[in-house]
Amino acid sequence: MLDNTLAIGEVAQRSGIKVSTLHYYEEKGLITSWRTEGNQRRYHRSVLRRVAIIRIAKSAGISLRIIKSHLDKFPTREVSRENWQDMSREWRDMLNERITSLLQLRDQLDSCIGCGCLSLKDCPLRNPDDSLSEEGPGARLLIDQSPLL
Ligand code: FES
Missing domain, CATH: 1.10.1660.10 (Multidrug-efflux Transporter Regulator; Chain: A; Domain 2)
Structure with a gap:
């Protein structure tokens, strides 16, 4: 063209x-x-x-x-x-x-x-910058995560 x-x-x-x-x-x-x-x-x-x-x-x-x-x-x-x-x-x-x-x-x-815990509290990938700590204490976390409640 x-x-x-x-x-x-x-x-x-x-x-x-x-x-x-x-x-x-x-x-x-x-x-x-x-x-x-x-x-x-x-x-x-x-x-x-x-x-x-x-x-x-x-x-x-x-x-x-x-x-x-x-x-x-x-x-x-x-x-x-x-x-x-x-x-x-x-x-x-x-x-x-x-x-x-x-x-x-x-x-x-x-x-x-080598860890394998995948802990919401301790694993930096599951809880980056420990952001869950701003939402309240650990006991509350357990209640929130319970499939029965
Ligand atoms: S899996 Fe344990 S710290 Fe991430």
């Missing part, structure tokens, strides 16, 4: 994404197309950049919902280099928070290995 439009097969071929996945992205509102008079989908060439961003973000574990919320800021135009820098910076911060929380979880798991 000589213009700025691509058929779905071309988008799939050039982005390395299956046609079915492109349909899914479109259904979720991440990319858009229009129909020709012959009822064939057409995409603006800039969709390739969008798809690349979606792929990168997904591989970093960013949800489609979050990706969409960022891409929605640019509904009708190409995502610029600066736009991508802003997005990736924000996602980097998000990933750092996730890494920190996973490291904390890993360290808490270390104390559980």
Whole structure:
């Protein structure tokens, strides 16, 4: 094609994404197309950049919902280099928070290995930050947990 439009097969071929996945992205509102008079989908060439961003973000574990919320800021135009820098910076911060929380979880798991108690009172995974202590004394916990009451 000589213009700025691509058929779905071309988008799939050039982005390395299956046609079915492109349909899914479109259904979720991440990319858009229009129909020709012959009822064939057409995409603006800039969709390739969008798809690349979606792929990168997904591989970093960013949800489609979050990706969409960022891409929605640019509904009708190409995502610029600066736009991508802003997005990736924000996602980097998000990933750092996730890494920190996973490291904390890993360290808490270390104390559980070989224990097996799964105690509501003592296990840091079942009672993170000892949050149950704020709700009252242990005896109350026993009453709340009883299947007979
Ligand atoms: S299983 Fe015993 S402390 Fe977590």
